[in-house]
Amino acid sequence: MANTGTGKTAAFLLPLIEHISKHKREKVLIMAPTRELALQIDSDFRMLAFGLGIFSVACVGGLPIMRQIAELRRGVSFVIGTPGRMRDLIERKVLDLSTCHKIVLDEADRMLDMGFRDDMVFILGKVSKERQTLFFSATLSAEVKKLTAEFLKDPVFISVISGETAKNIDQDIIRTRNKEEKLERLHEVLKKEGSNKVLIFREMKHSVDSLTKDLTHMGFKVGCIHGDKRSRERIRTLDLFKKNHISILIATDVAARGLDIPDVTHVINYDIPQTYNTYVHRIGRTGRSGKKGIALTFV
Secondary structure (H helix, E strand, O other): OOOOOOOHHHHHHHHHHHHHHHOOOOEEEEEOOOHHHHHHHHHHHHHHOOOOOOOEEEEOOOOOHHHHHHHHHHOOOEEEEOHHHHHHHHHOOOOOOOOEEEEEEEOHHHHOOHHHHHHHHHHHOOOOOOOEEEEEOOOOOHHHHHHHHHHOOOOOOOOOOOOOOOOOEEEEEEOOOOHHHHHHHHHHHHHOOOOOOEEEEOOOHHHHHHHHHHHHHOOOOEEEEOOOOOHHHHHHHHHHHHOOOOOEEEEOHHHOOOOOOOOOOEEEEOOOOOOHHHHHHHHOOOOHHHOOEEEEEEO
């Protein structure tokens, strides 16, 4: 366990890259809960392993499966992806995990919840019995901690959490009485100096779309991502936000975990998150790597 934005991805990628550089025949499996996070881990891997002759494939839904199959057949050491697509590739007999001795679950608490559970049990049943399994997360509930006992043998628990939320994030609430006032107050925040790069969270996909329309009408450069958007569109929008071509990104919780977007000045919970852990993950998109950030929650 380590606070969000402190470098968990490098903490597992660097030693694994070093291990594989000495044991070329082995495979590493890295699983993440969202396509965006899996693609980001793959991108970080390519940067860190550059020039070492070690290759990866990103196996995520929504992108062409035939290209992923071709890359797997060519031979890769790192398989990085989401559980649904990985299960599909195993069932098609394209992904063989018998030489896989290292497994990473990033955002482990999310990976072990009910939505992914069946796929996780299926995939972990296909890897080598002799293996090292690594779980990484910024939050871990008591129920999930119990669950880890099913997947791990004699686990060692390491926590470098320093407080649940980052000290360098200023957290505040904005009280509103109705929809109209809520939108007005949001407009005020977005017009303020220093609101250069803002990530706004909403609970429902249709609310993401309607707020995107509202802010576009007001003249802001806005993009949005949620589960109903096509993968390519989600990747493109996220890229535009990362490169500052749009200054506001509105999203459901697909963007709440693990995504490293440089220099987000504000995270706004336009809808109150369902759980405290979700709140911790959402606001962790700002104030990363020791920078200052602001988190506002509308109530």
